[in-house]
Amino acid sequence: MPEIIHVNRPGAAGDIIMTLQVVEKYKKLHPNTKVIYYCDPFYKDLPCLSSAVSEVKPSSEFDFNLSNSVNFYGYRGYPLLHHLMYFFGKEIGIDDTCYSYGFNPIFTPSSNPILNSLLLSEKKIITLHCTAGWSPYKNWPMSKWQEIVNRFTNLDNFTLVQIGAKGDSVLTGVTSTVGKLTISESIELIKAAYLHLGVDSFSNHATALFPYTQGIILWGSTSPLEFGYGHNVNMWKPLKCSPCHKQYDWKTLNPDSKCLLDKLQSYDNPLHPCMLNITVDEVFAEISKLITLDD
Numbered sequence: 204m205p206e207i208i209h210v211n212r213p214g215a216a217g218d219i220i221m222t223l224q225v226v227e228k229y230k231k232l233h234p235n236t237k238v239i240y241y242c243d244p245f246y247k248d249l250p251c252l253s254s255a256v257s258e259v260k261p262s263s264e265f266d267f268n269l270s271n272s273v274n275f276y277g278y279r280g281y282p283l284l285h286h287l288m289y290f291f292g293k294e295i296g297i298d299d300t301c302y303s304y305g306f307n308p309i310f311t312p313s314s315n316p317i318l319n320s321l322l323l324s325e326k327k328i329i330t331l332h333c334t335a336g337w338s339p340y341k342n343w344p345m346s347k348w349q350e351i352v353n354r355f356t357n358l359d360n361f362t363l364v365q366i367g368a369k370g371d372s373v374l375t376g377v378t379s380t381v382g383k384l385t386i387s388e389s390i391e392l393i394k395a396a397y398l399h400l401g402v403d404s405f406s407n408h409a410t411a412l413f414p415y416t417q418g419i420i421l422w423g424s425t426s427p428l429e430f431g432y433g434h435n436v437n438m439w440k441p442l443k444c445s446p447c448h449k450q451y452d453w454k455t456l457n458p459d460s461k462c463l464l465d466k467l468q469s470y471d472n473p474l475h476p477c478m479l480n481i482t483v484d485e486v487f488a489e490i491s492k493l494i495t496l497d498d
Contacts, residue, residue, distance in 0.1 A: 206233060210295070211241040211265040215337065216386050216405035217430070218287075219246055223253040224411070225291045227306040230255035232297070241265040248387045252308040252412075282446055283429040307413045310391045317380055318388045322395055326362040329494075330393050332401035334371040339473040340424035340449050340462060341403050343481065345372050350483045351400070351490070352376045361494075366392065366406065398493055400486075403430055410435060419489050423478040424449050424462075436489050440480045 208229070212222045219242055226238055240250040241262045250256045283290070292299050313319060321328060333348045335341035352363060352374050365374055366389045369382030384392065390409040393399050399410050399418040403425045410418040411432045418435040420427065426446040427437035439445075442464070449460040462468065462475045 205235045205237045207237045207239065208295070209239050209241065209265065209267065211262055211267075213241075213243045213262040214246050216246060216249060217403075217408045219249045220252075220390075220405060220408040220412070221288045222291050223250060223256070224306060225288060225295055225297060227253055227255045228292070228299070229295050229297055246386070248385065252310070252387060252390070253306060254309055255306070282426060286431075287429055305411055305413045305415070308390065308394065310387070310394075313388055313391070315384065315388055317383050318392060321362070321364060321378070321380075321392060324362060327360055327397035328392065328395060329361055329363050330389075330396045330399045330401070330406070331363060331365045331374070331377065332367060332389075332399070332404055332406040333365065333374070334367050335402050335404040336368060337404070338424055338450050339471075340447070340475050340478070342423070342473070343402060343421050343478050345374070347481075347483050347486075349374055349376075351487055354483075354487050361397070364392065364396075398490070400490070403427075407431065407435070417493060419486065419493070421478065421481055421486070423475060436493075438481055438486065438489065440477060442477050445477055 210222060210226060212219050230236055230238065237257045238255055239258045239260060240256045241260050241264065242250060244261050247259055250259045289299070331348065333342065333345060353376065355361070355363060363377040365377045365379050365381055366384060367381040371381050373379045373381050386405060389406065393406055393409045393416055394412060396416055399406060399416050401407060401418065402421050407418065407420050407430065410416040415434045420431060420435050420437050422431070422437060422439035424447050426441070427439055429446065431437045444464070449462055462473065465473055465475045468474050
């Protein structure tokens with residue numbers, strides 16, 4: 204009779220992708236294991252990307268007594284001592300300092316004409332993901348992203364495709380799929396991309412699925428040492444307070460999460476220096492190292 208393990212990660216998408224990488228490694232070490240994955244129904248298609256997952260259930264059905272469970276990693280109050288995937292591995296019983304597990308995601312055929320058209324295009328895709336949902340302190344100003352787009356003066360061989368959730372600000376001069384793709388469809392697009400540009404969100408973790416997608420990831424309130432991947436160009440200008448892990452909801456729920464260095468901030472327009480200190484010239488210089496517009 205196979206061993207059954209129950210994995211509960213309600214969300215968010217990036218955390219689910221990281222736990223799936225750990226589950227894949229566990230399955231390789233214990234091939235007869237049956238994995239039941241519990242998550243928020245909004246993310247129910249994500250565990251299906253992994254062949255190691257046998258069954259997906261809503262987190263509301265995860266009925267286990269966790270009174271004696273151990274939080275291995277703490278988080279929020281101080282920097283993690285290891286990559287978060289290391290701690291996810293500890294929780295599942297893998298004591299491994301290597302966090303670059305990776306796996307080959309399984310994509311079901313999509314009926315979305317927007318995704319299918321992009322996948323069939325002969326042009327090379329550059330995906331852009333400008334808005335993290337967890338905290339504005341992960342985000343680079345949209346005006347700077349627009350400057351990056353404006354510098355692509357010859358796009359004969361490339362298509363700039365912006366991904367994101369409904370309600371995200373949309374750049375001009377790009378093909379926008381904002382609010383038009385599921386998270387799994389966005390991951391499939393990233394896996395087909397020549398290059399990914401973005402911030403610390405689920406798309407950062409998607410670049411680490413096999414085969415790796417080269418990415419340029421901008422970091423603010425979080426750290427590439429905690430959540431990043433070595434195959435990417437990780438642009439981070441840490442301050443004394445970095446990484447602060449400050450959250451999105453400081454306006455109503457966590458007033459202590461407001462950035463104290465952001466003197467002119469508003470809730471909808473944070474001006475946190477850890478991100479503002481990254482310049483357009485620096486980012487485009489890294490892009491230019493990885494592509495030529497005549498490529």
